[in-house]
Amino acid sequence: MDNIKDLRLAVLIDADNVPYSNISGMLEEIAKYGTPTFKRIYSDWTRPNMNGWKNVLLENAISPIQQYSYTSGKNASDSALIIDAMDILYSGKVDGFCIVSSDSDFTRLALRLREEGMKVIGMGQKKTPEPFIKACEKFIYIEILPGAAESQKAEKKPGRPAKGAAIEKHHVEHVEAEAAETKETLSTIDNRLIRLIRNSINDLADETGWASLADLGNHMLKKQPDFDARNYGFPKMLPLIKSIDDFIVDERETGKNNIKHVFVKNNHTHF
Numbered sequence: 001m002d003n004i005k006d007l008r009l010a011v012l013i014d015a016d017n018v019p020y021s022n023i024s025g026m027l028e029e030i031a032k033y034g035t036p037t038f039k040r041i042y043s044d045w046t047r048p049n050m051n052g053w054k055n056v057l058l059e060n061a062i063s064p065i066q067q068y069s070y071t072s073g074k075n076a077s078d079s080a081l082i083i084d085a086m087d088i089l090y091s092g093k094v095d096g097f098c099i100v101s102s103d104s105d106f107t108r109l110a111l112r113l114r115e116e117g118m119k120v121i122g123m124g125q126k127k128t129p130e131p132f133i134k135a136c137e138k139f140i141y142i143e144i145l146p147g148a149a150e151s152q153k154a155e156k157k158p159g160r161p162a163k164g165a166a167i168e169k170h171h172v173e174h175v176e177a178e179a180a181e182t183k184e185t186l187s188t189i190d191n192r193l194i195r196l197i198r199n200s201i202n203d204l205a206d207e208t209g210w211a212s213l214a215d216l217g218n219h220m221l222k223k224q225p226d227f228d229a230r231n232y233g234f235p236k237m238l239p240l241i242k243s244i245d246d247f248i249v250d251e252r253e254t255g256k257n258n259i260k261h262v263f264v265k266n267n268h269t270h271f
């Protein structure tokens with residue numbers, strides 16, 4: 001775990017495709033995987049609907065990168081982010097990247113960075129297209145982060161600058177509507193999840209059918225980068241597994257310090 005936390009990460013945020021609510025929660029989540037060496041955010045900051053980002057950037061020491069939209073309907077900030085990512089890659093100053101966006105335009109970038117041996121973590125809303133999710137080593141949904149709902153409510157409070165207020169109000173309402181829509185889907189245990197767990201146990205099981213829970217979680221991430229127990233309303237994987245009758249859990253204490261190891265087995269009576 002210490003080696004993981006020592007990883008140097010470049011955090012690159014696409015401000016056009018993520019809400020500014022709970023950026024601090026996003027950075028706290030990223031800190032679980034490494035130390036942010038670069039923290040940059042990309043957008044056309046001259047637009048009035050970007051006013052809400054100002055305090056967020058100051059509070060979290062994120063460097064804003066200005067990119068004018070030269071053509072209507074084109075997202076110029078995507079190109080700026082990609083160019084910076086490649087410059088950072090060849091600088092040799094990081095071990096991995098965290099790309100915060102809900103845009104599939106970064107799919108090829110994520111794949112290219114992984115080809116270079118970089119750890120690539122994606123973070124975005126539930127609406128993020130599948131190709132970008134699959135291109136990342138791990139993908140985290142913003143909606144499951146602690147404080148996400150509270151931050152969205154805070155954005156709605158009065159006292160904002162008059163300039164661009166109508167646009168910002170529309171942005172906040174849109175974000176809250178999306179959060180309400182995805183909350184239920186983020187906490188649903190379905191047959192797809194059960195098959196993923198069952199097949200992963202079969203891949204790892206010893207001759208008696210048991211698989212280590214720690215190995216199981218890592219193996220499932222390789223198959224489905226957006227797997228996270230929090231998507232289903234559980235803080236950790238163990239209570240999620242225990243809630244499903246299709247699996248048997250065995251918690252074993254070993255060694256002088258009674259270190260607990262957890263193993264999981266398919267419950268064949270439910271097949």
